[in-house]
Amino acid sequence: MNNKLRFEKRIIQISMAGSTLFMIAEGIMAYITRSSSILMDCIFDTADLIMIGPFLLLIPLLYKPVTEKRPYGFSQVESLFVIIKCSILLGVTAQLVFYSVQIIIKxxxxxxxxxxxxxxxxxxxxCIVIYAILKHYNKSFSSPSIKADLYMWKIDIISSLGVGLAFIAQIMLKETNLNWFIPYIDPSIAIIMAIGFTIEPFKMIVEGIKSLVLFAPKMEIMDHIRVVVNKHFEDYPYTVSFLDVIQTGRKAWVEIYIKSESDIVKISQLKKAHDEIKKELRESFDQIYVELIPESFE
Structure with a gap:
């Protein structure tokens, strides 16, 4: 667990160093060129960077074991963190859209x-280099916060590439009948970027709220768990009657209610099935808890 903690801190530190470098570069270029699209990138990265610092303090708490006092550990804090982070990004984006609209009007x-x-x-x-490095380190990871950070880098790649191509197109418009549109390209790109930026953070907020109030995870996750559980019970005289799955932050709890074909339940069989199910599910979940609960026929 300590190795995972150090590993995650390293990922965040790389992301933080990259974000700081690009934020400074974007700030300088936004001042020199007076470009709304570059300014938007700069402010967006600044808002994201501000949230990375507190998350570095949060990471050690996410690896603390669950206790009677905290049955879900600090995993719900991570869900709350993702909600706050994405809400701030949406607020910043809305302000930048308003700013860009004013430029167009003027x-x-x-x-x-x-x-x-x-x-x-x-x-x-x-951005592609940083994203590739983080993606490589994150192959064996399942952290909502790291996924949110990877999304931000992916957005940076797409937005930077899109803006670059758009301004190349602007150069080509100079000698055409559409040269009147050139002053509006920069703020228009900023608005288009802003609209694109809002989609994924909004989804993350919705998922974060569901996780925070302990709703069942998405149907595809439930289906995956159900397939794994049923597969491992095929060779045992038990049937799965009900699955109770809770996922909050990076932690997931799976309670499997089983019925026996007779009144006899063999502990050795249940332990073997439990270990098999948990081992396979660990390939999809960073921290997962599995419980088998026998119930009698009524």
Missing amino acids: GGNHVNAGIVAAFEMSLSMG
Whole structure:
């Protein structure tokens, strides 16, 4: 568990270092070029970076064992953290949309398309490198917070590449009848980026709320657990009558209610089935707890 803790801290630290570097670069370029799209990237990354610091303090708590006082450990705190983080990002995005709309109303924004395009394409390449590193380290991980962080890097890649291509297109528009639209390209791109940014954080907030109030996980997760459980009970004289699954943060609890074909329940069989089910489910869940609960026929 300590190895996983150090491993996760390393992932967050790499992400934090990359975010800091790109935030500074975007801030400088936003000041030089007066570009709304670069400014949006900068503020978005700043908001994300602010949330990384508190999460570094939260990580050790997520590896503390469950107790009678805290039956779910601190896993619900992680769900709350994801909700707060995504809510802040949505709030920042809404402010930037308002700012971009004001620029359009005032007649648009003239920027040096060549400089912006070159910067954004370079930024996209840098984001791809960081994302690939984090993705490599995260292969054996199942953390909602790390997944949220990976999503932010994926968005940075797509947005930087999109903005770079858009400003390359702006250069090509200079000698056409559409050159009147050039001042509106920068704020329009910022608005389009903002709309795209809101989709996944909104989904994460919904999932975080469900996790926080201990709703059952998504149907595909339930189906996966059900398939694994039924497969391992095929060779035993028991039938699964009910599955009770709770997933909050990175932890999942699976209670399997079983019925016996007779009044006899062999502990050795249940232990073997329990170990088999838990071993397979660990491939899909970072921290999972499995309980087998025999019940009698009425």
